[in-house]
Amino acid sequence: xxxxxxxxxxxxxxxxxxxxxxxxxxxxxxxxxxxxxxxxxxxxxxxxxxxxxxxxxxxxxxxxxxxxxxxxxxxxxxxxxxxxxxxxxxxxxxxxxxxxxxxxxxxxxxxxxxxxxxxxxxxxxxxxxxxxxxxxxxxxxxxxxxxxxxxxxxxxxxxxxxxxxxxxxxx
Numbered sequence: 001x002x003x004x005x006x007x008x009x010x011x012x013x014x015x016x017x018x019x020x021x022x023x024x025x026x027x028x029x030x031x032x033x034x035x036x037x038x039x040x041x042x043x044x045x046x047x048x049x050x051x052x053x054x055x056x057x058x059x060x061x062x063x064x065x066x067x068x069x070x071x072x073x074x075x076x077x078x079x080x081x082x083x084x085x086x087x088x089x090x091x092x093x094x095x096x097x098x099x100x101x102x103x104x105x106x107x108x109x110x111x112x113x114x115x116x117x118x119x120x121x122x123x124x125x126x127x128x129x130x131x132x133x134x135x136x137x138x139x140x141x142x143x144x145x146x147x148x149x150x151x152x153x154x155x156x157x158x159x160x161x162x163x164x165x166x167x168x169x170x171x
Contacts, residue, residue, distance in 0.1 A: 017071050017072050017075060017120060017124065018075060020116075020119045020120045021116055021119075022116075025112070025113070025116035026076075026079075028109055028112055028113055028116070029076050029113055029116070029128070030076055030079050030080040030083070030087060031080075031087055031090065031091065031109070032106075032109055032110065032113055032132055033057075033061045033076075033080065033131075033132060033135045034057060034080075034084075034087050034088050034091045035091050035094075035105075035106045035109055036106060036110075036132055036133075036135060036136045036139075036161055037053070037056070037057035037135060037136065037139045038057075038088075038091050038092065038095055038102070038106075039102065039103050039106040039136075039157055039161070040053075040136045040139045040140050040154050040157050040158065041053045041054075041057075041139060042095065042099070042102065042103065043103070043151075043153040043154050043156065043157035044140075044151040044153040044154050046143040046144070048143070049142065049143020049144060050143070052142035052143045053139050053140075053142045053143050055142065056135075056138045056139045056141075056142035057088070057135075057139050058084060060134070060135050060138040060139070061077050061080065061081075061131075061135055062077050062081055064131055064134050064135060064138070065077035065078075065131060068127050068130075068131050069127075070123075070124055070127035070128065070131070071124065072120060072124040072125075072127060072128050073124075073127050073128055073131045076128065103157065103160075106161070107160055107161065107164045108164075110132075110161050110164035110165050111164045111165075113128075113132075113165065114129070114164065114165050114166045117129065129165040129166070129167050130167070132161070132165065133158060133161065133162055133165070133167065136157070136158050136161060137150075137158065140154040140155075140158065
């Protein structure tokens with residue numbers, strides 16, 4: 001019985017993390033950092049802060065990924081960086097098509113990601129979810145709305161995202 005466990009563990013342990021996900025789930029994982037960023041930006045629009053928020057949306061994912069120590073987060077970040085412009089434009093188009101439903105769409109995508117992440121080792125799933133929330137927080141903190149660094153609407157949006165991912169909101 002012990003040998004069977006060791007064999008099963010070694011087979012599971014050697015499976016490349018990308019293979020846990022189908023193409024649609026992987027695309028969702030790569031798109032979500034931008035969807036979360038745009039959702040946070042739309043929660044409390046700041047005309048003067050738009051540049052800072054956009055900059056955070058572009059710069060924070062790879063910076064936070066490098067600090068995460070997660071194989072999954074590193075792979076997702078590496079895959080999305082060369083396609084950042086395309087992925088952002090796709091999210092912007094979705095936002096333009098349905099401004100009222102965009103946030104709900106992002107929340108649904110977070111729920112879908114949480115379901116897909118249930119197949120990977122728990123520490124990798126947790127790392128991805130925390131990374132996603134950190135990106136949203138960095139975007140929120142990149143601009144002040146009405147003199148507040150982290151507005152109530154931004155907190156509410158990130159809270160909804162955290163719940164959809166199966167996490168508690170950190171703020």
